[in-house]
Amino acid sequence: MNQTGTFPSPVGGLLEDRMWRGIDDGRMALPFCQACARAVYPPSGCCPHCLRTELPWRPLSGMGRIVSWTRFHRTYLPEYPAPYTVVAVALAEGPVMVSRLLGPEPANDEWIGLAVRMCYAQFDKGRKLPCFRLAAET
Structure with a gap:
């Protein structure tokens, strides 16, 4: 992205x-x-x-599971226009990491425990940010 x-x-x-x-x-x-x-x-x-x-x-393997999520309805940074979704992910290696969820969202309200895979949002000058996508979508 x-x-x-x-x-x-x-x-x-x-x-x-x-x-x-x-x-x-x-x-x-x-x-x-x-x-x-x-x-x-x-x-x-x-x-x-x-x-x-x-x-x-x-x-890192890049794999994890959603342990929490929220949707921001206000723009705090111009790079992230509202609304956008943020997930807390328990990585397969153990730590919990917070970042954006890109791509399709779950079809129902059962987010907790869903498998995700790390991906990278590309910015100017070659900089990237780790984000996540639903594993079923990758």
């Missing part, structure tokens, strides 16, 4: 920059703890569960 307008400023930092580079390449990655095998999101220098620092980066 191509978006027009300015890319919203991402949170920057040493670890976030690495995550954003992966997103711009269309392959989001996160650090994973070698000791307890959990993904660390947002990226951190140590595991929030066991405090270990051995955290090699791995690409």
Whole structure:
């Protein structure tokens, strides 16, 4: 999906920059703890569960399930004209990520638990944002 307008400023930092580079390449990655095998999101220098620092980066599968959702009826940023839908997704790797749902919405009101797949909205200058689509639609 191509978006027009300015890319919203991402949170920057040493670890976030690495995550954003992966997103711009269309392959989001996160650090994973070698000791307890959990993904660390947002990226951190140590595991929030066991405090270990051995955290090699791995690409995400992009799969997840909706755990919550809402529809915004007001435009807060020009890149996101209202109405638009935001979902909280429990990624297959464990963390919960919040982003937009693109494409068709569920035909009924039973959103919770639906499978989704990560996709990337393309902005100007090659920047991308991770979003989600219903897995049945990809």
